[in-house]
Amino acid sequence: MPQKAKLGQNFLADHNARVRIVEALGDISGKTVVEIGPGKAAITELLAQKTSRLIAVELDRELAASLRQRFAERPVRVIEQDILTVDLDSLRNHDEKLLRAGDEKLMVVGNLPYYITSDILLHLFRYHDAISRAVVMMQREVADRVSAAPGSSDYGVLSATTQLYARVENLMTLPPEAFSPPPQVYSSVLRLTFAPRFEDLGVDAEGFIAFLRQCFAQKRKTMQNNLRAAGYEAAVVSQAAERAGVSLQARAEALPLEESARLYRALHGR
Secondary structure (H helix, E strand, C coil): CCCCHHHCCCEECCHHHHHHHHHHCCCCCCCEEEEECCCCCCCHHHHHHHCCEEEEECCCHHHHHHHHHHCCCCCEEEECCCHHHCCHHHHHCCCHHHHHHCCCCEEEEEECCHHHHHHHHHHHHHCHHHEEEEEEEEEHHHHHHHHCCCCCCCCCHHHHHHHHHEEEEEEEEECHHHEECCCCCCEEEEEEEECCCHHHHCCCHHHHHHHHHHHCCCCCCCHHHHHHHCCCCHHHHHHHHHHHCCCCCCCHHHCCHHHHHHHHHHHCCC
16 A cells, blocks of 8 residues: 555554554553554554554544454454544543543554644643553654753743643654655654643643743743733733742743743732
């Protein structure tokens, strides 16, 4: 079957990498695993050997049909759908076993298409209550941004947003030849352990994430300039920064989430 570039299909061919990705999920026996873009089942085959509830979400019609045929006698449910339109809460409760489990959460794994990696991550975060862990592969440059620490030039709104929802571990990097056909970039595998920090930071999710976007709107500008451009009055921002102990001459990339949260609370009277 030819690769369809518009779907970003580069299939993992490295067996050792497949094994390490599945092992990174931890013990999945008795768990429900959602695989994003199973493709030619390189990882699906290993997952099906270790869990009794596997949901494969595949957009490509031909690949989905092939998966249904291949796993017809196995505990694999194939959904032909764009992952960005999938209600993960409904997958969590699709049968009586899950309903009886009560607090059972999903495990997610997948080789994310390069062109919609950020969109998929944000989709997973919308369903953070339904997910316990995700092991996802993406372009190395994107993975570097997702896992970047404050103070790094790679640290941005995607880094901050991801780290609000999950603990991030960069597990490994794979060369182009690990895939068929080889992409023109290196890929990295991240493990996200979902542990939202909004309560810990004393902020509301929607408001704080919108605030972070304002802070990072012009990455090379200072906090003072970005907040002024966002419509905050200079005097209000100055007073809030003094109360929060945050320098307005710093760029957003220099601020840990704790400092950004203090400034947000001070600006909004919290």
